Amino acid sequence: MNLQELGKHTADEFRKAYGRDPQWIAAAPGRVNVIGEHTDYNEGFVFPMAIERYTVLAAGPAAAGSSQIQIRDGAGAPPALIDLSKPLKPAPKGTWYNYPMGVIAGFIDRGIRLPAFDAVLTSTVPMGGGLSSSAALEVSTATLLEAMTGRVLDPVEKALLCQKAEHEYAGMPCGIMDQFISVMGRENHILLLDCRSRETQLVPMNDSSVALLITNTNVKHELTGGEYAKRRAQCEEAARGLGVKSLREADARMLEQNRAKLSDLAYRRAKHVIGEIERTLHAAEGVRASNWTTVGQLMYASHASLRDDYEVSCPELDAVVDIAGKLGLPGGVYGCRMTGGGFGGCTVALVQAGKVDSISKVVASEYEKRTGIKPTLFVSRPAAGATVLKT
Ligand code: GLA
Helix, strand or coil, X not given: CCHHHHHHXXXXXXXXXXXXXXXXXEEEEEEEEEECCCCHHHCCEEEEEEEEEEEEEEEEECCXXXXXXXXXXXXXXXXXXXXXXXXXXXXXXXXXXXXXXXHHHHHHHCCCCCCXXXXXXXXXXXXXXXXCHHHHHHHHHHXXXXXXXXXXCCHHHHHHHHHHHHHHHHCXXXXXXXXXXXXXXXXXXXEEEECCCCCEEEEECCCCCEEEEEEECCCCCCCCCCHHHHHHHHHHHHHHHHCCCCHHHCCHHHHHHCHHHXXXXXXXXXXXXXXXXXHHHHHHHHHHCCCHHHHHHHHHHHHHHHHHCCCCCCHHHHHHHHHHHHHCHHHCEEEXXXXXXXXXXXXXEEEEHHHHHHHHHHHHHHHXXXXXXXXXXXXXXXXXXXXXXXX
């Protein structure tokens, strides 16, 4: 379903649920990170693109006199009921509507008066698939609230408000990558984001001879589980050991010279981050120059580092990367890596566009043979960021 169709579908769902037309419809995309993993909270570089998968919210004013926000999710989970006449507080961990509630709280904190409203949510971003379903939900909520109130936030402020919602309402200490790309994605561009200065550069990606093939291992990725927070703490420990504010300030020489000061674990975590920041900058140059072989090699190197030094991969992600690697250049694969936080979720492969079908067939059948799980594969062009479909 393309975005327009999904918008129409969401409007239909709204009519079914509430028996009237929605007044506002807003959408925000998921993302795939091409390279630069676990670098955002170390003030490094990331290189994500928005994908043609969206979370869409359709809404209309609530009945007169009501102070309640109601959001139904298309999948039939219990609706979110948020009473605007009371102070907001997070629902128990794992409750899906903590994400929109955190964003609503962020608007209220800024003194923006929100109307009571009814809403319906639909999404083509697989939940918990490592493609930023949570950022898509946060950013679509923020975009809806902008449409409703006419208060359009600065894009950086909007992304930070959504990140804060995830920290404080969902309990996930994420970096800034996912919310930034969901807000700032641009069609046919990959976003090089400097997470220290928050400067962005849009790198064109419109060579039709290559494609980005995403494979969902269909192993659930669970980032609120604590491993993510542990990695953050280990990076902070490494930065302290090296005497720098963040690992962005360190380089490979500094790391080797100070190796004795670090635990083996902190050393390996830092090694990944420092190497990954360099790989990300090289990969962005590679995309600019359409040097696909180089970009592919950097993707494989990124995966190996995430698997061996950062230890956030899992056997299923490794299986996809191994299968893609065995196809290699003769089979049309330039490179492949896990994408997102890890522990399940998706891989991203840079492939020859003409070979997408043959590659997909091999990856799907080999992966199922090895793991007993059916994967889901799809291709996406870099998509635009959040948008208002109706206002
Ligand atoms: C998750 C977080 C991001 C980022 C990635 C790893 O997606 O939300 O901020 O840290 O993991 O690169």
